[in-house]
Amino acid sequence: MKLITAIIKPFKLDEVKDALKAANVTGITVTEARGFGRQGGHVETYRGAEYKVDLIPKVRLEMVVDDAVVDRVVEVIVKSAGTGKIGDGKVWITEVSRVVRIRTAEEGRDAI
Amino acid sequence: MDSAGLVWVLVSSALVLFMTPGLAFFYGGMDRRRNVLNMLLMNFYCILAVPVLWMVLGYSLAQVPFDSDFIGSFDSFLLSDITAAGDGGTLATIAFLGMFAAITPALISGAVAGRMKFSAWAIFVPLWLFIVYVPVFKWVYGGWLGQRGSLDFAGGTAIHVNAGIAALAAALVLGKRRVDPAPPHSMPLVMIGTGILWFGWFGFNAGSALAANGQAAQAFMNTFLAGAAAGLAWILVEWVRDGRPSNLGAASGIVAGLVAITPAAGYVSGGAPLAIGAIAGAVCCYAVRLKTKLGYDDALDVVGVHFVGGLVGSLLIGFFANPSFFEGSFSEGIFYGGSADLLIEQALANGVAIVWSFILTWVIMKVLAATVGVRAEEQAELTGLDLALHSETAYHD
Structure with missing residues (x-):
């Protein structure tokens, strides 16, 4: 089992979520996040004074999936979250040693 | 006071009370999210403490008797000599003026935002009310400055210039x-x-006629027009200078215009509120930048908006006052055939208010700094005054 974490542009969330559902991903966790990367920040002006906003709002998606579907899920995310412009985000994959569904105490693949 | 006047002054009093929560949101939104509740309570504290002080002694010292030169008396201590007999005009006026007294120290809170101890603020407000506000108010309304012929319809000098320069002194200390x-x-x-x-400002300005009459109606119109003209002027400057008009610019412009028309509301007519508003909007849009050049931390621009806006409006009375429009007994402005005397009186009244308010606010703050301390602990300031001083946070999931 693998944990897939994706940082995406907030306005892409609905599109990515629908694409993941269509690809039979059974659950995702969404968190509002802020961060910087190559995109850098932007400048806001209040009463003529400029403020640099260098942590930009992003959305973090997390999902635990079976090894067999990892590549397909990553492909779905990359395709649906991408705009081709700087700041599209990243996807990374982490090894997961154990998963338990709390309601039934099922483990492993059954718990996904 | 006739019954129509009584109704209007009572309604106006409630309108002016509502301005203090309005000011709290105006300032609170500009502050950091970790300090917003502290900002709100600094403002709400003024509508808790000041009505009590006003009833006990403030009104008596500020207005009784009306024509005393420098300070009132103890005759209306606890309003003991006031009754509900007659038309109720005196009671309505006391309430109305009490609302003004409440919002004036609240204006100062914007300059000290994010770093003042609440305990120090709790003591500052009563001290400032009696040492600075009450005397200046007395001199302008019924006292020696008013008797000389200076004009201040609803509190440009007594409230905005007074609180604005006090804000500078407080921020400096x-x-x-x-x-x-x-x-x-x-x-x-x-x-x-x-x-x-x-x-709320419609009550503040139009209510200051203390009657339901033509002067109240024109003050209402002026409040309407000056706010609009100043908001337009501010965003126009931004659009040309910075490339984009902004919400904060529109909001700041509206407030600057309302401040500027406050002293003039019952004395000017026709296009004058548009001119006063537009001038104040444009001037204040530049004045808020002075703090960066001069290096004082007036956090939410009380000096740039209230002091500068109030001063601009008060001085412009010297040009725009139009007594024939109101069938009034005040002096003409320069544009209506008057001499420069009115402008000189306006400058004198504001000069006196500025000197008194700046020096005594400075002294009050220095005394508080040396005794209870005025500055919040470093840790409280860094992690947020809401949690450190009030055990609350504004936003939960």
Whole structure:
């Protein structure tokens, strides 16, 4: 089992979520996040004074999936979250040693 | 006071009370999210403490007798000589003026935002009310400055210039915030606050006629027009200078215009409110930048908006006062055939208010600094005054 974490542009969330559902991903966790990367920040002006906003709002998606579907899920995310412009985000994959569904105490693949 | 007048003054009093929560939102939205509740309570504290002080002694010292030169008396201590007999005009006036007394120290809170101990603020407000506000108010309304012929319809000198220069003194004694200024944490809150302020300002200005008459109606119109003209002027300057008009610019412009028309509301007519508003909007849009050049930390621009706006409006009375329009007994402005005498009286009244308010506010703050301390602990300032001073946070999931 693998944990897939994706940082995406907030306005892409609905599109990515629908694409993941269509690809039979059974659950995702969404968190509002802020961060910087190559995109850098932007400048806001209040009463003529400029403020640099260098942590930009992003959305973090997390999902635990079976090894067999990892590549397909990553492909779905990359395709649906991408705009081709700087700041599209990243996807990374982490090894997961154990998963338990709390309601039934099922483990492993059954718990996904 | 006739019954129509009584109704209007009572309604106006409630409108002016509503301005203090409006001001709290206007300031609170501009502050950091970790300090917003402290900002709100500094303002709400003024509508808790000041009505009590006003009833006990403030009104008596500020207005009884009306024509005393420098200070009133103890005759209306606890309002003991006031009864409900007759038309109720005196009681309505006491309530109305009490609302003014409440919002004036609240204006200062914007300059000291994010770093002042609440305990120090709790003592500062009563001291400032009696040492600075009451005497200046007395001199302008019924006292020696008013008797000389200076004009201040609803409190440009007595309230905005007075509180604005006090804000500068308070910010100077307090020193700069330890962390860099941040952009407003909630612009929608600022816009709501601005709307409430404008709404309440109709009571502030038109109610100051203390009657339901033509002067009240014209003051109402002037309040309407000057706010609009100043908001337009501010965003126009931004559009040309910075490339984009902004919400904070519109809000700041509206408030600057309302401040500027306050002293003039019952004395000017025709296009004058548009001119006064537009001039104040444009001037204040530049004045808020002075703090960066001069290096004082007036956190939410009380000096740039209230002091400068109030001064501009008060001085412009010297040009725009139009007694024939009102069938009034005040002097003509230069544009209506008057001499420069009125302008000189306006400058004198404001000069006196500026000197008195700046020096005594400075002294009050220095005394508080040396005794209870005025500056919040470093840790409280860095982690947020809401949690450190009030055990509350504004936003939960």
